[in-house]
Amino acid sequence: SNFDQIGRGQMAMARGFSIWFLVISPLLLSASAADSKNNPADELVAVINSNRTSHKSSTLFDNPGLGCIALxxxxxxxxxxxxxxxxxxxxxxxxxxxxPxxxxxxxxxxxxxxxxxxxxTKYVPPSQAFSDILIQNSRSLEILYDxxxxxxxxxxxxxxxxxxxxxxVLFSSGAPNNTFALEGGVVKTVRPGCFSGNNDDCSAAQGFQHGLWVLISGILLVLFYNSGL
Known part of the structure; x- marks a missing residue:
């Protein structure tokens, strides 16, 4: 009957939404997490200074001119x-x-x-980049704590x-007030990428997030098609 067909259609819709929710939720959380931090370069400097202070080394000045040069x-x-x-x-x-x-x-x-x-090839959070990519051996630690x-x-x-x-990560000597002098007193904006110390919102994982949303859109289309929505 028509009522049976409507009931089956509603059940199919419910199953489709359930599958959609289960599949899409972790992806949405991943996308949100990737966008939850403004500048991974600043986070990396924070990790570096935290490790230095725990090793009884001095905290380093986060210089935007040096950060831009690193980029x-x-x-x-x-x-x-x-x-x-x-x-x-x-x-x-x-x-x-x-x-220049x-x-x-x-x-x-x-x-x-x-x-x-x-x-x-894979984007990772700054703390993981520090421990897994940048600090590879005893020489890396010597550089870090110099x-x-x-x-x-x-x-x-x-x-x-x-x-x-x-x-x-670039390290330098010299005093902040007489090194890395900037034309006009402001560091130039450089893209693509992120650098520390410039009070700029930046997401190095932007490409990752774009690809993730494309994937989510594709999954949505498949689920809606298969569920008859």
């Missing part, structure tokens, strides 16, 4: 993850290329006293808004 440093790899472990930009690039793009006056650049660099550091800048960037993801 430009990552761009020099042109998305080639394999080059991270075998190559590095020339030291002259700091004054000739990276500093960030609005940092090259004569005020102090020595770079250390660098931590890593890359992988007493010559006074300032730090961190950056994270995807490639074309997605994988692979690059992480960089």
């Amino acid at each position: 430009e440093y990552l761009k020099a790899f042109q998305g080639q993850c394999d080059d991270v472990s075998s190559k590095k930009p020339a030291n002259s690039d700091f004054a000739d290329t990276f500093a 793009k960030c609005g940092v006056l090259a004569p005020t650049l102090p020595p770079i006293t250390g660098r931590l660099l890593g890359c992988q 007493k010559n550091h006074t300032q730090v800048g961190a950056a994270v960037s995807g490639t074309d808004g997605g994988s692979p993801y690059f992480w960089c």
Whole structure:
């Protein structure tokens, strides 16, 4: 009868919504979690300073000029993850290329006293990037706890808004009030990617989130089609 058909249709709709809810809920939570932090580069600096203080080392000043230079440093790899472990930009690039793009006056650049660099295809939270990607051996720990550091800048960037993801931490000496002087007193905005110290909302996982929402949309279409909605 028509009533039986309506009843079966309503049951199919209920099953469809139940399946939709069970499948989509964890994905929505993942997307929300990926967007819950404003700047992963700032979070990474917080993790670094926390580890330094627990090791009786001084807290480092989060310098936006150095953070921007760290982001430009990552761009020099042109998305080639394999080059991270075998190559590095020339030291002259700091004054000739990276500093001008960030609005940092090259004569005020102090020595770079250390660098931590890593890359992988999957985006991970900053704390995990620190422990799993950047700190790889005893040499990494020596760089982290070096007493010559006074300032730090961190950056994270995807490639074309997605994988692979690059992480960089640069350390320097010098006093914050007379190093990394900025043209006009403000660091330039550099995209894509995030860098620390610039009070800027930024999501390095933007490409990941975009892909996740595309996946969610596809699942929704399949579920609605199969449930007859």
